[in-house]
Amino acid sequence: MLKKRNLILIIFFLITVIFSYTSIIFCSNKYTKEENNKVIKNHTIKTHSWYNTGHHNLDGGFINPWEKEFESPGFKGFMWVMGKLFKFIDYPKTPSVEINKKILFSKNPEFKIFWIGHATTLIKLGDLYIITDPVFSLTAGPTSFTGTSRKTPPAIEISNLPDIDIVLISHNHYDHLDKSSILEIKEKFNPLFMVPLNVKETLLDWDITNVIELDWYQYIEYNNLQINCTPAKHFSQRSIADRDETLWASWYVKSINSKYSFFFAGDTAYSPHFKEIGEKLGAPTAALMPIGAYKPRWFMSRVHVNPQEALQGFLDMKAENFIAIHWGTFALADEPFHEPMKETTKIAKEMQISAEKIHILPIGGYFSVDGKNE
Numbered sequence: 001m002l003k004k005r006n007l008i009l010i011i012f013f014l015i016t017v018i019f020s021y022t023s024i025i026f027c028s029n030k031y032t033k034e035e036n037n038k039v040i041k042n043h044t045i046k047t048h049s050w051y052n053t054g055h056h057n058l059d060g061g062f063i064n065p066w067e068k069e070f071e072s073p074g075f076k077g078f079m080w081v082m083g084k085l086f087k088f089i090d091y092p093k094t095p096s097v098e099i100n101k102k103i104l105f106s107k108n109p110e111f112k113i114f115w116i117g118h119a120t121t122l123i124k125l126g127d128l129y130i131i132t133d134p135v136f137s138l139t140a141g142p143t144s145f146t147g148t149s150r151k152t153p154p155a156i157e158i159s160n161l162p163d164i165d166i167v168l169i170s171h172n173h174y175d176h177l178d179k180s181s182i183l184e185i186k187e188k189f190n191p192l193f194m195v196p197l198n199v200k201e202t203l204l205d206w207d208i209t210n211v212i213e214l215d216w217y218q219y220i221e222y223n224n225l226q227i228n229c230t231p232a233k234h235f236s237q238r239s240i241a242d243r244d245e246t247l248w249a250s251w252y253v254k255s256i257n258s259k260y261s262f263f264f265a266g267d268t269a270y271s272p273h274f275k276e277i278g279e280k281l282g283a284p285t286a287a288l289m290p291i292g293a294y295k296p297r298w299f300m301s302r303v304h305v306n307p308q309e310a311l312q313g314f315l316d317m318k319a320e321n322f323i324a325i326h327w328g329t330f331a332l333a334d335e336p337f338h339e340p341m342k343e344t345t346k347i348a349k350e351m352q353i354s355a356e357k358i359h360i361l362p363i364g365g366y367f368s369v370d371g372k373n374e
């Protein structure tokens, strides 16, 4: 017989595990206030002329403006989550290389992107180092023992990173906003954190105050960079009753004194936003596109692109280079672990996209504008 205390612990564990997988199923909303053209720590938040609040839910929170009706996956979704909990699979090792520290720390080339794993990339643009959705933990979840365990270690430890200037956060899911990584980065580098609307509150709760939050199509100018918060088709949730209360976003960063720019898609489904961003802000030098966590399609197509859609989004934006992210690190969905890289290569060929533009980097690998990649 189980002791009562053990039984309670097991029930608590199961509830936490189930919640960490079921964040897609539950739904609730709260109101958010609009903020324009204000000054935070000498950074003026500016708003593009085409800015609108079509993605603000009148009842509170946010919506995907391209999808009027939210259809909950309901019981079928719940059963998928339960099935996932009890699936035990051996995952193949994702290709990885030792990070090239000489390239990482050198001044040239002035624009380079390293894949650290999942949606975490390290970018040098001009004189600044930018990190996207830094997740270095062994588990993506509410606690270190619940959530999705990491299958591939990060390419570098936080303690070995160059001096980070800016952290870009796409949304509050645990595989993108990792408290322990954020705290360690803050402690070591005290960078500027850029977050979508309403995510600032979470960082303030963690005693991080150097935070700017933006709405879609708001931007700041910071040390020769224009940093734009741009749309994504996704959702947010960090606890059982905060569904869509905070905004999800992509980011588009342009160098003001050079021709280079990058688009970080965050987590997203396919929608007209790729074309719109390309038309409004121009074709980026590099588009960091998610390619994993897309099956089953009845469930995932509303929140994650598959490789074909990621490539279509890249074409919609007329981006110059495709950098694959969000695969080979956490096993979040049903597709075989390495299917995203195989499918992306195959479909890019079918779509007659030049192989030189498609960069499926190993973990630790880099893309740079001098044409050298590894």
Ligand SMILES: [Zn+2]
Binding pocket: 171, 173, 176, 234, 235, 267
């Ligand atoms: Zn997400």
Ligand SMILES: [Zn+2]
Binding pocket: 173, 175, 176, 267, 326
């Ligand atoms: Zn994700």
